[in-house]
Amino acid sequence: DAKTTQPPSMDCAEGRAANLPCNHSTISGNEYVYWYRQIHSQGPQYIIHGLKNNETNEMASLIITEDRKSSTLILPHATLRDTAVYYCIVRPTNRDDKIIFGKGTRLHILP
Amino acid sequence: GAVVSQHPSRVICKSGTSVKIECRSLDFQATTMFWYRQFPKQSLMLMATSNEGSKATYEQGVEKDKFLINHASLTLSTLTVTSAHPEDSSFYICSAQDVGTFFGQGTRLTVV
Numbered sequence: 001d002a003k004t005t006q007p008p009s010m011d012c013a014e015g016r017a018a019n020l021p022c023n024h025s026t027i028s029g030n031e032y033v034y035w036y037r038q039i040h041s042q043g044p045q046y047i048i049h050g051l052k053n054n055e056t057n058e059m060a061s062l063i064i065t066e067d068r069k070s071s072t073l074i075l076p077h078a079t080l081r082d083t084a085v086y087y088c089i090v091r092p093t094n095r096d097d098k099i100i101f102g103k104g105t106r107l108h109i110l111p
Numbered sequence: 112g113a114v115v116s117q118h119p120s121r122v123i124c125k126s127g128t129s130v131k132i133e134c135r136s137l138d139f140q141a142t143t144m145f146w147y148r149q150f151p152k153q154s155l156m157l158m159a160t161s162n163e164g165s166k167a168t169y170e171q172g173v174e175k176d177k178f179l180i181n182h183a184s185l186t187l188s189t190l191t192v193t194s195a196h197p198e199d200s201s202f203y204i205c206s207a208q209d210v211g212t213f214f215g216q217g218t219r220l221t222v223v
Contacts, residue, residue: 041219043115043117043216044155046211098145098157101147101154101155101157
C-alpha cells in the first residue's frame with residue numbers, strides 16, 4: 001500500500017505558484033520523499049526528491065517538514081503544461097526497490 | 112536523463128491473441144525493471160518486478176501465466192499478454208532503475 005496521502009484534486013491559476021501537499025506520517029528514517037507527475041497518456045516523469053532538507057531544481061521546490069511527516073511540492077510559476085496528476089511517494093534508498101503509487105493529486109491549471 | 116523506451120506505443124488486437132510489449136533502457140543497463148498497468152482515471156498498479164537472468168516476481172493477484180515477463184538482457188524486458196481479452200485493455204507502463212527511476216512512455220492495449 002502507498003504510504004502517502006494527497007488531496008485528490010487542486011486548481012491553480014496560470015502564473016501562480018502551485019503548492020501540492022503530501023502527508024507521510026509513517027515515513028521511516030531511511031526513506032526519501034519522491035515526486036513524480038503523469039501527463040495524460042504518458043509515463044510518469046520524475047520531478048524531485050529529498051530526505052530531510054529542502055530541495056530545489058529547475059522544475060520545482062520540495063519543502064519537507066522538520067518531523068518529515070509531510071511535504072509540499074511547489075511549482076513556482078504554473079503553466080498550462082503543468083496540468084497533470086502528481087504523485088508523492090516514499091521509498092528507501094535501495095535503487096532496486098519498487099515504487100508503489102498512491103492516487104495522487106490531479107492538478108488543473110486554469111487559464 | 113536516462114531514457115526508457117516502450118514499443119509499441121499503442122496496439123489493437125483480437126480477443127484470444129497474444130501481444131508482446133517491449134521495454135528498453137537505451138543508454139544504461141538495468142538489472143531490474145518494473146511493469147505497471149493503469150486503467151482510466153486510476154493510479155498505476157504494479158504488476159511485477161522483472162529481474163535480468165531470473166524469473167519475474169509477480170504482485171499478489173497478477174496471473175503469471177497470463178502476463179509473461181522475460182528479461183533476457185540488461186537492456187530489454189518484455190511483457191506478453193497471452194490470450195488477451197477485452198478486460199486486459201489498459202495502459203501498460205514499464206520502468207527501469209539507473210541513478211533514479213525512469214519510466215517508458217506507456218503502451219495502450221485495446222483488445223477487441
